[in-house]
Amino acid sequence: xxxxxxxxxxxxxxxxxxxxxxxxxxxxxxxxxxxxxxxxxxxxxxxxxxxxxxxxxxxxxxxxxxxxxxxxxxxxxxxxxxxxxxxxxxxxxxxxxxxxxxxxxxxxxxxxxxxxxxxxxxxxxxxxxxxxxxxxxxxxxxxxxxxxxxxxxxxxxxxxxxxxxxxxxxxxxxxxxxxxxxxxxxxxxxxxxxxxxxxxxxxxxxxxxxxxxxxxxxxxxxxxxxxxxxxxxxxxxxxxxxxxxxxxxxxxxxxxxxxxxxxxxxxxxxxxxxxxxxxxxxxxxxxxxxxxxxxxxxxxxxxxxxxxxxxxxxxxxxxxxxxxxxxxxxxxxxxxxxxxxxxxxxxxxxxxxxxxxxxxxxxxxxxxxxxxxxxxxxxxxxxxxxxxxxxxxx
Amino acid sequence: xxxxxxxxxxxxxxxxxxxxxxxxxxxxxxxxxxxxxxxxxxxxxxxxxxxxxxxxxxxxxxxxxxxxxxxxxxxxxxxxxxxxxxxxxxxxxxxxxxxxxxxxxxxxxxxxxxxxxxxxxxxxxxxxxxxxxxxxxxxxxxxxxxxxxxxxxxxxxxxxxxxxxxxxxxxxxxxxxxxxxxxxxxxxxxxxxxxxxxxxxxxxxxxxxxxxxxxxxxxxxxxxxxxxxxxxxxxxxxxxxxxxxxxxxxxxxxxxxxxxxxxxxxxxxxxxx
Numbered sequence: 001x002x003x004x005x006x007x008x009x010x011x012x013x014x015x016x017x018x019x020x021x022x023x024x025x026x027x028x029x030x031x032x033x034x035x036x037x038x039x040x041x042x043x044x045x046x047x048x049x050x051x052x053x054x055x056x057x058x059x060x061x062x063x064x065x066x067x068x069x070x071x072x073x074x075x076x077x078x079x080x081x082x083x084x085x086x087x088x089x090x091x092x093x094x095x096x097x098x099x100x101x102x103x104x105x106x107x108x109x110x111x112x113x114x115x116x117x118x119x120x121x122x123x124x125x126x127x128x129x130x131x132x133x134x135x136x137x138x139x140x141x142x143x144x145x146x147x148x149x150x151x152x153x154x155x156x157x158x159x160x161x162x163x164x165x166x167x168x169x170x171x172x173x174x175x176x177x178x179x180x181x182x183x184x185x186x187x188x189x190x191x192x193x194x195x196x197x198x199x200x201x202x203x204x205x206x207x208x209x210x211x212x213x214x215x216x217x218x219x220x221x222x223x224x225x226x227x228x229x230x231x232x233x234x235x236x237x238x239x240x241x242x243x244x245x246x247x248x249x250x251x252x253x254x255x256x257x258x259x260x261x262x263x264x265x266x267x268x269x270x271x272x273x274x275x276x277x278x279x280x281x282x283x284x285x286x287x288x289x290x291x292x293x294x295x296x297x298x299x300x301x302x303x304x305x306x307x308x309x310x311x312x313x314x315x316x317x318x319x320x321x322x323x324x325x326x327x328x329x330x331x332x333x334x335x336x337x338x339x340x341x342x343x344x345x346x347x348x349x350x351x352x353x354x355x356x357x358x359x360x361x362x363x364x365x366x367x368x369x370x371x372x373x374x375x376x377x378x379x380x381x382x383x384x385x386x387x388x389x390x391x392x393x394x
Numbered sequence: 395x396x397x398x399x400x401x402x403x404x405x406x407x408x409x410x411x412x413x414x415x416x417x418x419x420x421x422x423x424x425x426x427x428x429x430x431x432x433x434x435x436x437x438x439x440x441x442x443x444x445x446x447x448x449x450x451x452x453x454x455x456x457x458x459x460x461x462x463x464x465x466x467x468x469x470x471x472x473x474x475x476x477x478x479x480x481x482x483x484x485x486x487x488x489x490x491x492x493x494x495x496x497x498x499x500x501x502x503x504x505x506x507x508x509x510x511x512x513x514x515x516x517x518x519x520x521x522x523x524x525x526x527x528x529x530x531x532x533x534x535x536x537x538x539x540x541x542x543x544x545x546x547x548x549x550x551x552x553x554x555x556x557x558x559x560x561x562x563x564x565x566x567x568x569x570x571x572x573x574x575x576x577x578x579x580x581x582x583x584x585x586x587x588x589x590x591x592x593x594x595x596x597x598x599x600x601x602x603x604x605x606x607x608x609x610x611x612x613x614x615x616x617x618x619x620x621x622x623x624x625x626x627x628x629x630x631x632x633x634x635x636x637x638x639x640x641x642x643x644x645x646x647x648x649x650x651x652x653x654x655x656x657x658x659x660x661x662x663x664x665x666x667x
Contacts, residue, residue, distance in 0.1 A: 169464070276536075282576070283576035288569045292565040296562075297557070
């Protein structure tokens with residue numbers, strides 16, 4: 001198993017100082033740039049430690065929000081590409097459908113791949129609902145735009161003999177010839193996220209790594225949809241390395257201490273939905289059917305515990321989050337067993353995207369969390385043999 | 395007076411099937427609905443049908459109408475309706491548009507007025523009227539539903555729908571309307587930056603109707619829009635907001651038909667002279 005360490009680089013000092021919205025419309029006057037600078041340096045220091053401890057690293061971006069100061073993934077990737085030595089650098093993700101200029105994305109990521117000497121993993125994502133208000137990109141039809149940007153970026157990275165022409169529905173270039181070209185051939189590995197079985201099938205056909213967040217013990221159907229499409233296309237079962245899962249982690253020598261840390265790490269989920277209600281569901285983000293269901297007042301839970309109980313991960317207790325496989329918490333033995341149990345349920349899951357820091361968790365606690373996991377849990381996970389789910393081709 | 399189901403028809407234009415209500419006899423009246431769509435039993439359609447042949451389509455992507463691939467702008471909708479007028483060989487058409495429908499009507503008229511007699515635009519969106527840091531039109535996609543109703547309606551209760559106790563088709567149509575509205579109007583927000591500079595091309599009589607309780611659009615915006623169309627006149631409708639055809643259907647239809655009849659009289663006078 002591979003383990004990627006992840007934090008959103010939050011500006012947590014204002015997490016308890018808002019009028020019901022931490023995203024989009026929280027005035028930036030509330031941010032002290034000196035404190036923001038201190039926090040950035042701290043977060044990069046922690047990622048440097050993670051690199052030395054044998055972790056990979058995951059970065060992401062959100063916009064206009066106190067939950068995540070990383071607003072342009074290329075900045076974090078640039079720093080890490082130069083300063084880390086061994087970690088693979090996963091961006092999950094880059095909201096390529098929001099950007100005006102995919103040529104620029106291809107140039108940025110190819111350069112990161114070269115500087116990092118081939119350590120980049122490219123995750124392309126749709127983006128959460130609130131991003132459309134910030135980017136002003138039309139949420140209606142954004143996935144059409146996403147796939148055209150995707151096709152263009154891959155072509156730009158893998159065309160080496162002469163400039164090519166691109167006159168698509170959304171993007172227009174006449175002489176595309178990026179310098180540098182990426183080190184990994186034909187381009188860095190591709191990842192994406194979804195909780196939707198149809199989209200999972202599409203990713204399975206492409207063979208990209210599929211990652212989910214917060215799906216807990218509702219993950220299996222999404223992974224199985226991927227597996228069926230993968231088997232049909234590639235004539236072999238999808239390996240565990242095709243799956244990623246974002247898990248919150250709080251580990252300590254004692255269960256009490258782990259629970260104390262867990263309350264802070266859970267702050268990620270407890271703050272991530274604090275956003276003015278109209279920004280949560282822009283038109284076109286959900287399907288017509290899902291929006292019609294919402295109008296009728298039907299909104300089924302999307303996170304489930306192992307015994308099938310629906311929970312709201314944004315308000316759930318630490319115990320509920322553990323029961324739902326959204327958080328792995330306890331002593332090293334307990335955390336190892338929880339993760340293995342969850343991967344067994346998934347039918348194999350080879351990339352743990354480990355949120356080891358969130359919000360008010362201190363630097364010392366974060367380093368403690370990272371160090372203990374690296375020493376006591378990660379080696380056992382790397383040795384553990386993943387199950388291979390039985391799959392019938394779709 | 396409820397519209398009977400046989401008033402609901404399908405119209406095929408360029409291979410695209412749209413649903414429409416058609417009723418009444420006489421001069422053609424093309425009714426273009428606002429971004430929230432049109433309910434087939436809307437009383438305003440029966441009122442308008444007293445004075446002509448009403449054709450009230452759901453725009454492509456709205457209600458039960460198909461959405462052809464690549465149709466993404468109000469420009470596309472305007473050409474679609476110009477094709478519909480050609481296909482039916484409709485002449486002297488009175489075009490009536492509310493909100494988004496008013497914008498479509500203006501885009502039709504700046505392209506080609508040959509098949510049109512008169513234009514009525516009610517609480518129309520479509521132009522950039524003021525400076526770049528003034529939001530001319532309230533951002534409806536950053537409003538709570540209850541706040542939208544307060545700003546859009548004279549009586550906010552007129553916007554309420556109990557979707558849970560209505561047929562599923564109603565919530566599905568509402569969801570399609572919401573998505574289609576954003577498809578055409580998300581950015582540039584609710585307007586075409588080029589339109590204002592083209593409005594001088596409208597050389598048929600135009601009437602602006604304005605629900606005075608509209609707080610999505612200001613009357614100042616409406617008057618600026620009206621002033622850009624040569625000879626256009628402006629009338630206010632009280633006790634109505636952004637959707638005067640819903641809140642004052644009789645008064646709305648009375649004003650529209652009076653404007654159309656004035657045209658018929660002046661046309662007769664012109665022929666005699």
